[in-house]
Amino acid sequence: MKLSESFFYTLRENAKDEESTSGNLLVRSGMIKKTSNGVYMIMPMGHRVLKKVENIVREEMDRTGAQELLMPALILEEVYEKSGRREAFGSNMFALKDRYQKNYVLGPTHEELFAVAASMNGASYKSFPYNLYQIQTKYRDETRPRYGLIRVREFIMKDAYSFDTDLEGLHTSYMKMFNAYKACFDRMGLNYKIVKADTGAMGGLLSEEFQAICEIGEDTVVQCEGCDFSSNLEITEVIDTSEVSDEAELAMNEVETPHAKTIDEVAAFFNKTADSFVKTLIYKVDGEFVAFLLKGNRELNETKALKLLQANEIELAAFDDVERITKAAVGFAGPVGLGIKIVMDREVAKMKNFIVGANKTNYHIENVNLKDFKADLVADVACVQAGDVCPCCGKKLVFTKGIEVGNTFKLGTKYAQTMGLNYLDANNKLNPVVMGSYGIGLERCMAAIAEQHNDEHGLIWPKSVAPFQVALVIVSMKDEAQKKAAAELYEQLSAAGFEVLLDDRDERPGVKFKDMDLVGIPCRITLGRKLGEGLVEFKMRDEAEGFDVELSKVIDEVKNRF
Amino acid sequence: MKLSESFFYTLRENAKDEESTSGNLLVRSGMIKKTSNGVYMIMPMGHRVLKKVENIVREEMDRTGAQELLMPALILEEVYEKSGRREAFGSNMFALKDRYQKNYVLGPTHEELFAVAASMNGASYKSFPYNLYQIQTKYRDETRPRYGLIRVREFIMKDAYSFDTDLEGLHTSYMKMFNAYKACFDRMGLNYKIVKADTGAMGGLLSEEFQAICEIGEDTVVQCEGCDFSSNLEITEVIDTSEVSDEAELAMNEVETPHAKTIDEVAAFFNKTADSFVKTLIYKVDGEFVAFLLKGNRELNETKALKLLQANEIELAAFDDVERITKAAVGFAGPVGLGIKIVMDREVAKMKNFIVGANKTNYHIENVNLKDFKADLVADVACVQAGDVCPCCGKKLVFTKGIEVGNTFKLGTKYAQTMGLNYLDANNKLNPVVMGSYGIGLERCMAAIAEQHNDEHGLIWPKSVAPFQVALVIVSMKDEAQKKAAAELYEQLSAAGFEVLLDDRDERPGVKFKDMDLVGIPCRITLGRKLGEGLVEFKMRDEAEGFDVELSKVIDEVKNRF
The missing domain is CATH 3.90.960.10 (YbaK/aminoacyl-tRNA synthetase-associated domain)
Structure with a gap:
């Protein structure tokens, strides 16, 4: 993409209403723009990142054999009443009436409709297992939206649902998703921990969370310094090692x-x-x-x-x-x-x-x-504290903070029972279908990556999700040789399959360097004064210093780095 | 995809609540399922078609240099009040309050927010032109949703907006989009006409519609039997060729x-x-x-x-x-x-x-x-009638019915003026930005294609949007040779880049043929009794008769057809 012909902007000043590093940098780098409380536009530069996150998730889902579909967000309120969740979601659900005064809500998650969808596949036990997923917009009327894209009211979620006839099948389906999730977050370059968590309003048998480790994380990740125990603070048992006191009871x-x-x-x-x-x-x-x-x-x-x-x-x-x-x-x-x-x-x-x-x-x-x-x-209704005893091994617990980027639930038969999703077993007897539910918040992944990958100059996107892999900076737009060399490199790198951002704006080089650092393109190639000697500057965003490379070897150098 | 391991269903009976051929066939072939009035699930088989339509549109947009972004659907009501459109949309807009009683609407179209987004790019005339688009879910509370996916209340739209400094620039931007639209609809295999239309609530200087010709179309496309005049009925001028009568005025x-x-x-x-x-x-x-x-x-x-x-x-x-x-x-x-x-x-x-x-x-x-x-x-407040005089050449007008699958608007400065989107010209004087707006309804395209491509057995998808290109049908799952040959063909065709649906269900061949015809896969290869002689049956969905092909030549035959 040539900047001179494109929509592109950055902001010099910090965003006044962003309390998190990622929120501030995403706004300043022109990736997102707030439109109302907890609602953002994903601007073109940010959309490139979001699409990469989405594609990683889609690829890993497809690899498991899951089939994509698309549900509406506009859902009859009675659907959630049937499952008993309308009350549990309460004012976290956006509710509205249509022109005929029928009650609708905007879906915060889709267990109910997927159970309805699954009923189309017939009831024979032979038609199981399968997994259906969507990449679709969710709505949650959060009390306090915050931290840029981390807690918002409209966001894209990949939600998958597995359908099995028994718990053994559920476990197999669950582990497929669990491993796909690890692949997703690994590919995104996230530093994360997997913890056991509360099943909450979802209900079910097991919930695990994928927590991206960040100081501003709203969840407390509890780990053991001795064993591999890890858990969300909200469900960690307090192990009470104290004895009943043997002192005499005194009078009040x-x-x-x-x-x-x-x-x-x-x-x-x-x-x-x-x-x-x-x-x-x-x-x-x-x-x-x-x-x-x-x-x-x-x-x-x-x-x-x-x-x-x-x-x-x-x-x-x-x-x-x-x-x-x-x-x-x-x-x-x-x-x-x-x-x-x-x-x-x-x-x-x-x-x-x-x-x-x-x-x-x-x-x-x-x-x-x-x-x-x-x-x-x-x-046991108390929170564990750092230094408390590990429920597994007795060693000490330590705390870190995490952003929940994904979760996996073994739901069991809760939704099948309320929504009437049954199958006929080999003896022609009706049984409820066993479901699992698996979610990844796409904007939140993007924000967590930004929160983990930045420095004082801006964002440092991992190569897998960077909006462009290479930035080509022309130092002087008055220098025909620089322009010509840049145009050739642009063609060659593009032909080699790289996404290249050509900074051919009529701006000072300092402005261009600052912008490219802020936007966080992994690799920057600068065509400046040394071009006369056949040299360009090559700098990786995550390395402190650049170095000179012969013009003829630039393509190879880029290939080496990717 | 192997049907034995997948979520797949079709319905034998016609849908009771679908009045259109496409609505009925899309429901029966397991592509869509209604969840409430004018709201549908896009099921896995249908999602594959919808994704192809989406990809065609995205490719053609990207080819023009337009940049993709993503807007929210949840929009402050005041945004549409500012542009003066809140009243014009009236009860066609879904309206709701958040938990803090703030008024929101679900966006029916996004001219306003794109004008806000564009303001980020700075005000210099040098930063123009550019084009921004999104592929995003729209909400319109239609009085009477109908015809399957043709008139629904939640749907995906590709909406693009061009930004220029003058009308000449707008015309260039407009023609780029206009040509991209032709490419989109050509690639989708649609039979369509382009007509002048009313600018309606959008306002602006020019509106043209891309009308897919269909009997159930809700728009009347007026054409001339003599010249290439074409227009939507709603704006076609009645040419009054009568003379003032010279008879004497009598008494009442x-x-x-x-x-x-x-x-x-x-x-x-x-x-x-x-x-x-x-x-x-x-x-x-x-x-x-x-x-x-x-x-x-x-x-x-x-x-x-x-x-x-x-x-x-x-x-x-x-x-x-x-x-x-x-x-x-x-x-x-x-x-x-x-x-x-x-x-x-x-x-x-x-x-x-x-x-x-x-x-x-x-x-x-x-x-x-x-x-x-x-x-x-x-x-002039009358509708033209078939046989009326063409406003261009004086020959006779003829009527056909169309489904509006796309529209293009020269908006002019209406939105820039209400939303305050200005640019500084070369003399440092502020002027309003000149906008264009361009929409394609994705589900409606899918429905229009289905409406134009079907027969008494089901859908006949054009190759460009078919959910799978090839269906491999095993006649008897008890025949190991058939299964083995099918497995090999499946691997070979997949490796050659084809999307293959392997019907390896334990069903009668008649059921399998019926299903593949209903779903409308362009090419069906049947492995049956003649496999012993090294032959398989090759049948294109849009040809009446199949023919035998040597097993070793099947891949070449498929390649020839695509």
């Missing part, structure tokens, strides 16, 4: 604790460590208020809490609700005499003589024991 | 005409031809009632009427409105003493002593003349 004692509201302040007041306290957190769970009791140094794991209570939505109670329930200022909640459901973390069950809020402003109670209040449920 | 005379309401009945009563009558049609135009006067043998052209009155919506007035306005039963409306706006077709202006309704049940008035009532406007 109300203590005035002015100005001490946070655990740290209260600990300082009592001169004890945080794990002598039990904190009482009041949440609203599907509309009901619930108190969670946790050791002072722990945080509530909302995923575990939702699963335990079989609920869809959880949020911290509003301040005025807390004050109404505890009849005290915020910061003094405690289990003694509290009139709402209490869920106690199982670590708390081993504690004795702990300190809690008194449900009375400026007061705490010390020497509280289990007999002093009634917990409705006792379970 | 009210006549009782019991049981005569329609023009035919009244004509019979008066024993005159329809062109002695003037019919009075009452319409509601953007909420206001308007009477249109037309020669008895003419129909109102609603497009001309809308344009004349600069209105968005037109519909026949309801019966009770007509009765209230005329103070008579429906069928007796006339211009004399009518209290609403009157638009008179210019043919009527030359008539004398004509017959009209009396605005009185069971009465007409004869000998009416222009002096007897007041027309507010006189204009």
Whole structure:
């Protein structure tokens, strides 16, 4: 592509409304442009990258024998009501009415329609297994879209669905997809970890996530420093190695604790460590208020809490609700005499003589024991922390942050049962079909690659997804020899199958170098003053220094590098 | 693809809810499946066709130097308010609110956002011309979706937009697209006509449509039997060759005409031809009632009427409105003493002593003349009819029906002006950018091809868009020699670059032949009894008879045919 004849732009200034490196660089390099909250245009330069990501995914899907199709995004709301997911998605689904007042939603994921599609293939067990996929636009009305293309409201997803007659078949289909996913992310140049995760609103038997390791990742990837255990923080079990304390249970004692509201302040007041306290957190769970009791140094794991209570939505109670329930200022909640459901973390069950809020402003109670209040449920509802014990080997857990770029689910028969997808077995008996579901977010992959591959000058695309492989920079558009040599190289490299960006704009060389660095083309060839000696500068974007190459050997050098 | 290992189905019965041949055959051949009114799944077999159509379009766009990008479908409503099109689209746009009650629409076409995108490229006249396109999903809440994929509510469109500094540049850009469109439709094997059309809600200077000729087409393509004039019915001018009558104007005379309401009945009563009558049609135009006067043998052209009155919506007035306005039963409306706006077709202006309704049940008035009532406007608002005079050469017009598969617009500066897209000319003066807009509906192309290429056995895909080029049918899956030969042919043909469908199902040969005919694979090779003599049957889908070919010469025969 010749820049002088093309649509091309970059921005000098950082984007004001992008909090992530990838978001900022993708905007500045002219790859994307925000149109509304969490909705972007993929501009021509960015579209070239997105297409490469898409092609990698399509190739790997086709290699497994999966068959591509295309579902609508406009789906009757009743489809999700039938599967029981309308409520689970709640306001994350965009909902609308058509001109005849019929209720529709924009599909956030397509398990239901694929189950309907699969029913066309007949019911004989002989017609299994198979795998259907699409590369299609999804809609999710996120509460807080952010980080450029990482959390958006409209995005392209490759979603595949496997159909089998039994769990053994599902496992085979699952592993095919699992391996295809590894091939996809390897080819994209992503540094990623695979972790076990919560099955969430999807339901099912197993969920694994492909997490691209990034500081801004919204998921915490838990790994073991000893074994190959890895898991999403949200489902990692807290291994409680403490013993039940054998100290004698003392009598409760109300203590005035002015100005001490946070655990740290209260600990300082009592001169004890945080794990002598039990904190009482009041949440609203599907509309009901619930108190969670946790050791002072722990945080509530909302995923575990939702699963335990079989609920869809959880949020911290509003301040005025807390004050109404505890009849005290915020910061003094405690289990003694509290009139709402209490869920106690199982670590708390081993504690004795702990300190809690008194449900009375400026007061705490010390020497509280289990007999002093009634917990409705006792379970593991705490988040693991770095340094906790590995559930597999007992060594220590370490944390990194990840962006979920792909996920794989063993769904089992959940959707087949709700959508009525059955097969006839060899004995002519009806059984529900066993499904798997497999997703990759394409824009998110693009963003994760950008997040992992950049420096202070801009993006550094891996060769597999770069918008162009080679940039040809003409230093002076007044120099006919440079222009002629560039035109010849452009033809030769293009003929050899390379995608070449010819920077033949009437701009200063500094502007051109900056732009090519910002856009992140892997290989830059500069035709400048040394052309008189038959030399051009050859520079790889991911190497610090360039070097001179004889004009006649440039093509070979490029071939060597790709 | 081996059918024994794939998702594949066909339906024996005609689809109950498909009124078109293409809709029925696409459903029956397992290419599409309806999910709701005007919304379809594109199933795997259909997706292969759709991808070929898409690839043809993308190749032809890329060949012109147009650059691909991708816009969202979820667009702030205010974007279309800014351009003034929100009202024009009306309830044809799907509208929704996000979780924060912000108003969005699903984009029906993207002139506005492309104008925004183009503004990124800087304002110098030197950065022009360029052309941007996308292949993206559009949403239109049609009143009456119908004919399978021909009129749907969610569909993929290739929409391209050209950006120039002047009309001369626009014409060059326009012709590039125009020629690319011809290449697209030629490659798809479509029989089509190019006609001038109304610019409608798009606005602009010129609109041309690519009409695939089909009986079920919703557009009337007007052509001349003498010259190469062609036009959409909706804009074709009625050439009035009649002279002003020189007969004396007689006095009006009210006549009782019991049981005569329609023009035919009244004509019979008066024993005159329809062109002695003037019919009075009452319409509601953007909420206001308007009477249109037309020669008895003419129909109102609603497009001309809308344009004349600069209105968005037109519909026949309801019966009770007509009765209230005329103070008579429906069928007796006339211009004399009518209290609403009157638009008179210019043919009527030359008539004398004509017959009209009396605005009185069971009465007409004869000998009416222009002096007897007041027309507010006189204009060409009638539809041309077959046999009318060609506006170019005076020969006769003939009609065919067409499906609009593509359109091209010279938009001019309309969108640049409303969206603020300007450029700086050589004198540093700001001017609005000159745009063109070019659309192709991909599913509609697929449907139009199916509508033109079929017979009583099913679809007959042109080679360029067929889901597979070759079907290999094994007559008996119990015959090892047949299976072995088929497996070898499958490998050889695949290696030679052909897409091969191997029908290795355990089904009767009749079922297999029927399925391959229904799906419409261009070339079928059958391995049956004659394999012992080294022969296979070779049959092209679009030829009546097959013939035997030596096994060793099959690959050459296939190559010859493609």
